[in-house]
Amino acid sequence: MSDLKSTDLLDLSPVIPVVVVDAIDQAVPVARALAEGGVPVVELTLRTPVALDAIRAIAAEVPEVLIGAGTVTTPLLAKEAAAAGAQFLVSPGATPTLLGAMRDTGLPFLPGTATVSEALAVLETGHTAMKFFPAEASGGAKFLGSLPSVLPDARFCPTGGISLATAPSYLSLRNVGCVGGSWLTPADALASGDWDRVTALAAATAALR
Template identity: 75%
Template sequence: MPSASDVLALSPVVPVVVVDAVEQAVPVARALAAGGVPLVELTLRTPVALDAIRAIAAEVPEVAVGAGTITSPGAAKQALDAGAQFLVSPGCTPTLLAAMADTGLPFLPGTATVSEAIAVLEAGYRTMKFFPAEASGGVGYLSTLPTVIPDAVFCPTGGISAANAPAYLSLANVACVGGSWLTPRDVLAAGDWARVTVLAHEAATLR
């Protein structure tokens, strides 16, 4: 089983994807892979999300499909059953942390403060999400953390764009960033998969 660090090493950008129709799932995953981004975080924000994860897991094995917006133990179990290969939560409690660990999948627990990051480190995990990144202090905040929690490694998400991603990626404690700009919902609705591939290629070459 790969670790969270292994998953994050696949691409400098983790595409955070919201699908409104199951039919979007496989084409968007293939378009991302064609652009050099072989992973996708599919958020559990729509009724079709679990079915979309199932479709990608079954039909696009070259793409590591993860489930985002994990906010309850039940959601972690549902994502595992659907075929998710990693989990991402926007925040974390001891109960949620234990539930994600119990799935056996790599996971990124969400943190926004030093205390939350320390709690995750105390539980034995050093790779975590930083969310909402821009609203929580952004690059300036993250750049101060290695002096106090040098073991913590982050995937900042929330307000990340092609314009500010390089600044985040330049930080030693940032493994990658998460962003939705690779897969805008209007682009998915239009079925413009070529556009997704172009955006993925640009993201894959950010560093």
């Protein structure tokens, strides 16, 4: 997938799982469980001390999964994630400096936006694929559904507060390619090693389309 473009990220799966790994031994099993359930992509957030090592492990041991780094908030994190083997980047927001740093990695990326002005700022750089975060708190599907008439080129991966039950309301919008969701990998399932549960949640999610 070396030729993957940022716009392609929106079409890989109905849902990009947003995964928080607290222990390195969770990384490979959770990626394999998601893949077994039919979800071939993982956004592993850089919120824990083991996150970069987890990305390295998944990149090396689970090649069938496209592994990305989420919660990229600084240029340094963008560089470190790329060096660890991340295949795409996701940020919760987008400043000019952060946008430039993510672009400089050469990886596809989804910069975070929550307003029309923020989306316009990303579009001005020639980038059309972006994250909408925090989705539910920022107006949800109703807000996103009002944007195509004024931002016809923008496509989104809304993330934040979305569940299996509410995902279809987003996925039905013409400017939404996929949603980001943490419900596929509950913290208690990862802590107990209940990989069958993760696979079942992934399968239910993969069936959304």
